[in-house]
Amino acid sequence: MSLAVLYSRALSGMNAPLVTVEIHIANGLPSFTIVGLPETEVKESKDRVRSALQNAHFKIPAQRITVNLAPADLPKESGRFDLPIALGILAATGQIPKEQLDRYEWAGELALTGELRSIRGALAMTYHASRSGRSFVLPEQNAVEAALVKNVTVYAAQSLLQICAHLSKQKVLPVFQNTADTGAVIENQHFPDFEDIKGQAHAKRALEIAAAGRHNILMTGPPGTGKSMMAARFPGILPPMTEEEALESAAIQSLSYGSFNIAEWKRRPFRAPHHTASGVALVGGGSHPRPGEISLALHGVLFLDEFPEFDRKVLEVLREPLESGKITISRAARQAEFPADFQLVAASNPCFCGYFGHPSGKCQCTPDQVARYRGRISGPLLDRIDIQIEVPAVPQNELMHRSTVSERSSVIRARVMESHQRQLTRQGKANTRLSVKEIDQYCALDTVSENLLKQAINRLNLSARAYHRILKVARTIADLSGAEKISNQHIAEAIQYRRLDTAFH
Numbered sequence: 001m002s003l004a005v006l007y008s009r010a011l012s013g014m015n016a017p018l019v020t021v022e023i024h025i026a027n028g029l030p031s032f033t034i035v036g037l038p039e040t041e042v043k044e045s046k047d048r049v050r051s052a053l054q055n056a057h058f059k060i061p062a063q064r065i066t067v068n069l070a071p072a073d074l075p076k077e078s079g080r081f082d083l084p085i086a087l088g089i090l091a092a093t094g095q096i097p098k099e100q101l102d103r104y105e106w107a108g109e110l111a112l113t114g115e116l117r118s119i120r121g122a123l124a125m126t127y128h129a130s131r132s133g134r135s136f137v138l139p140e141q142n143a144v145e146a147a148l149v150k151n152v153t154v155y156a157a158q159s160l161l162q163i164c165a166h167l168s169k170q171k172v173l174p175v176f177q178n179t180a181d182t183g184a185v186i187e188n189q190h191f192p193d194f195e196d197i198k199g200q201a202h203a204k205r206a207l208e209i210a211a212a213g214r215h216n217i218l219m220t221g222p223p224g225t226g227k228s229m230m231a232a233r234f235p236g237i238l239p240p241m242t243e244e245e246a247l248e249s250a251a252i253q254s255l256s257y258g259s260f261n262i263a264e265w266k267r268r269p270f271r272a273p274h275h276t277a278s279g280v281a282l283v284g285g286g287s288h289p290r291p292g293e294i295s296l297a298l299h300g301v302l303f304l305d306e307f308p309e310f311d312r313k314v315l316e317v318l319r320e321p322l323e324s325g326k327i328t329i330s331r332a333a334r335q336a337e338f339p340a341d342f343q344l345v346a347a348s349n350p351c352f353c354g355y356f357g358h359p360s361g362k363c364q365c366t367p368d369q370v371a372r373y374r375g376r377i378s379g380p381l382l383d384r385i386d387i388q389i390e391v392p393a394v395p396q397n398e399l400m401h402r403s404t405v406s407e408r409s410s411v412i413r414a415r416v417m418e419s420h421q422r423q424l425t426r427q428g429k430a431n432t433r434l435s436v437k438e439i440d441q442y443c444a445l446d447t448v449s450e451n452l453l454k455q456a457i458n459r460l461n462l463s464a465r466a467y468h469r470i471l472k473v474a475r476t477i478a479d480l481s482g483a484e485k486i487s488n489q490h491i492a493e494a495i496q497y498r499r500l501d502t503a504f505h
Helices: 045-055 079-092 122-132 140-146 160-167 201-213 227-237 243-257 279-283 312-316 319-324 367-374 379-383 396-400 409-427 436-442 447-460 464-481 488-496 500-504
Strands: 002-009 018-026 031-035 064-070 104-106 135-139 154-157 217-220 301-304 326-330 335-339 343-348 387-390
Touching (some): 079 104, 079 160, 104 122, 140 154, 201 217, 201 227, 227 301, 227 343, 227 409, 243 335, 279 312, 319 326, 409 436, 409 464, 436 464, 447 464, 464 488
Parallel strands (some): 104 135, 217 343
Antiparallel strands (some): 002 018, 018 064, 326 335
């Protein structure tokens, strides 16, 4: 019996389940059959494999070839199984030794010439392969991102012939060494600087608080007040990513784009989809579920400009991810879960024309039109946004005064990092992720602060969720000031950032 067994990986959401590739060569009429729930790309693999073997001058048996991709109930897609199928045929027919095949996991799409082409999700597959104790062999184009995973041996190959020479010990492939500078930190990356923005001290303060505690923020104001400029500079004041966060973010990019750009390593993602984006584009989906914008912004920033202009149904899909930090996409045939721990930064005009409350008085919108425009953002969604601020027009003299000096992003970021470190030391997470029990533990109030918060809840008709979010923001404000306990000044400032609740509804 001519049988060969190899290992590869499928992709299911963020997971990369193990796939056993079994190749059996039997007597009978020449045929090539692939079983195990293969998609069209996998079914077409037999033609690519046949041509690649012929062009590499290997013999294709004129027998019955059966390829089984197990487990049989797991859908298999893409051309990543070309390489293990080709090697399995060669091993089953004795053209290459098969004693060491179980030491490796294989993935790669074959060109008709026998060259290897890049695959999607190499980082996710390598991450799971590292837990199996096996080495991973994949195309050279994917080696840089795969080598970001520690405790795994990566071999990079350009062609099928190179791998066969390695297995035959004619020319052993060297272990791939990542020469890219993955230790680069955010200070060496170029972000627009906050010093470019004149005025808007209140908005900058709110963004600093949002960055320190990873809070969601909504900025409302007329056109040209600097909302988009501040949002673009916001990633530059965020604390640096940890190794684990960087790896998760890179894995998502690899799943979506096919490969990860090593130049983006440890750079917090900044995603800014247009307001015409669909719900699937925002949260992910498709017959083969792919990550959407909220997952591509993992551990980074999702900036939604012209917030009320998004379709209401599209905005409502943000509710659950904002609370849970993940999104589950369910389809008739399968279910996939993607992480969605992003920070929402949204910008909105106050009305249809954009000039409601502007000193020029050129807004002609009626109260009903203003209410209808603001009503595009539902109460439950607005309730999940911790900080809501107004960004007024900058006075002309302040805008044109060239001697006006603004703080640099590096100065703001230093305070943010100090506050973030206090949070990690105290509770091991950012303030925005505190549970109700942890809020009771870390956000205790004195009598004066408690009475002030009660008055605010009664006057602004705030929900229980808003109550907890005020406490989280107050805790961040206290951390920025270096205070151990929350005082009434911290509560008062946090309440200011919820006043748009009544303006919008």
